[in-house]
Amino acid sequence: MRNFISDSVQQLKPSGIRKYFDIAATMEDVISLGIGEPDFVTPEHIIEKGVAALRAGETHYTSNSGTQELREGIAAYIERLYGLHYNPDNQILVTVGVSEGFWLALKTVTNPGDEVLVPEPCFVSNAASVHMAGAVPVPVKTLVEDNFQVTGAMLEAAVTPRTKAILINYPNNPTGAVLSPERMLEIAAVAEKHDLVVISDEIYERLVYGIQYKSFAALPGMYDRTIVLSGMSKSFAMTGWRIGYAASTPEIMAGIRKLHQYLIMSAPTMSQVAALAALQDADEDVEAMRQQYDKRRQTIVAGFNELGLTCFEPRGAFYAFPNISASGMTDEQFCETLLQEEQVAMVPGNAFGESGRGFVRASYATSLENIEKALERLARFMQRHG
Numbered sequence: 527m528r529n530f531i532s533d534s535v536q537q538l539k540p541s542g543i544r545k546y547f548d549i550a551a552t553m554e555d556v557i558s559l560g561i562g563e564p565d566f567v568t569p570e571h572i573i574e575k576g577v578a579a580l581r582a583g584e585t586h587y588t589s590n591s592g593t594q595e596l597r598e599g600i601a602a603y604i605e606r607l608y609g610l611h612y613n614p615d616n617q618i619l620v621t622v623g624v625s626e627g628f629w630l631a632l633k634t635v636t637n638p639g640d641e642v643l644v645p646e647p648c649f650v651s652n653a654a655s656v657h658m659a660g661a662v663p664v665p666v667k668t669l670v671e672d673n674f675q676v677t678g679a680m681l682e683a684a685v686t687p688r689t690k691a692i693l694i695n696y697p698n699n700p701t702g703a704v705l706s707p708e709r710m711l712e713i714a715a716v717a718e719k720h721d722l723v724v725i726s727d728e729i730y731e732r733l734v735y736g737i738q739y740k741s742f743a744a745l746p747g748m749y750d751r752t753i754v755l756s757g758m759s760k761s762f763a764m765t766g767w768r769i770g771y772a773a774s775t776p777e778i779m780a781g782i783r784k785l786h787q788y789l790i791m792s793a794p795t796m797s798q799v800a801a802l803a804a805l806q807d808a809d810e811d812v813e814a815m816r817q818q819y820d821k822r823r824q825t826i827v828a829g830f831n832e833l834g835l836t837c838f839e840p841r842g843a844f845y846a847f848p849n850i851s852a853s854g855m856t857d858e859q860f861c862e863t864l865l866q867e868e869q870v871a872m873v874p875g876n877a878f879g880e881s882g883r884g885f886v887r888a889s890y891a892t893s894l895e896n897i898e899k900a901l902e903r904l905a906r907f908m909q910r911h912g
């Protein structure tokens with residue numbers, strides 16, 4: 527029999543994160559700093575709304591774009607956060623997480639072979655989504671010296687006549703980097719100069735520490751060339767509900783809607799009801815979780831630095847990204863040896879792109895107690911290997 531698997535699927539590499547979870551799952555007493563999702567359970571009053579929706583018989587499809595109520599709720603939420611106005615009738619679509627949004631956005635704006643600039647280190651799905659959309663991901667390496675913010679010059683150097691879009695994600699997974707206002711303007715200038723679409727993954731927008739977050743679409747001139755992707759997963763501890771959204775111009779959203787309609791039909795109905803409750807009525811929950819993350823962030827960053835694992839200060843999301851060169855190991859050796867010897871799971875930086883080599887991602891979406899225990903184990907480890 528011939529190989530039934532398409533070239534395109536064969537070319538996709540499995541995510542570099544999974545391997546460590548699979549090993550960790552076979553071991554006992556593992557402290558995982560590997561997970562990329564909130565350890566908190568969805569706030570109770572949001573859960574109740576989802577359950578009540580089911581009990582009330584809301585078990586049917588919704589409109590392709592999502593319920594009118596939720597689209598209005600998303601529009602009001604974006605307006606409240608950033609003063610931006612999107613028409614719920616034709617500028618907002620409810621997705622099955624940002625994960626779906628990536629592909630919808632990329633497929634809508636790229637022709638086969640078009641290039642998409644992907645600053646890295648970045649979330650494992652970014653380059654894969656570009657590839658799955660039939661476009662070509664062009665990695666743009668960022669540096670710890672710039673606090674892992676992509677610069678205008680870096681993007682400019684990667685632009686070719688085939689470049690169509692830039693896929694950015696700040697606050698960033700895996701580095702925790704956010705963009706300074708100057709850097710945002712540099713990116714905007716490149717987008718304008720080369721007439722590019724900016725796809726901005728803002729999923730961690732509410733989880734920032736000591737800074738004011740601004741949507742990329744709020745920059746002068748960017749509203750009409752930005753596709754904002756965001757959702758409920760991280761800020762509201764709702765990963766399992768699978769609700770995100772895309773917002774952009776009516777023209778772009780018409781394209782996105784066609785794809786979503788054939789691919790998904792509509793996002794989960796009971797989850798849409800719960801999502802609306804979250805957007806309207808969970809500011810206190812979000813703030814309480816954010817404050818917990820902030821305490822953990824300070825503990826883990828200080829802990830890494832004390833052990834000689836130099837860690838720049840992440841200002842968003844729930845990841846620290848220390849440099850592990852003091853161990854004399856590669857990031858892969860570091861994670862494997864640490865897991866075997868001390869049962870602490872982290873993810874090698876190169877799982878997020880070449881420029882992540884020499885770093886590891888440690889998620890602090892776990893209890894302070896776990897973080898403190900992990901740091902004790904790490905101290906023993908660094909005594910042997912530092």
Ligand SMILES: Cc1ncc(COP(=O)(O)O)c(C=O)c1O
Pocket residue numbers: 562563622623624625626649695698699727729756757758759765769770
């Ligand atoms: C940067 C980033 N974007 C998107 C996602 C996926 O989010 P969703 O649950 O909305 O699909 C993740 C999940 O880890 C992420 O880290």
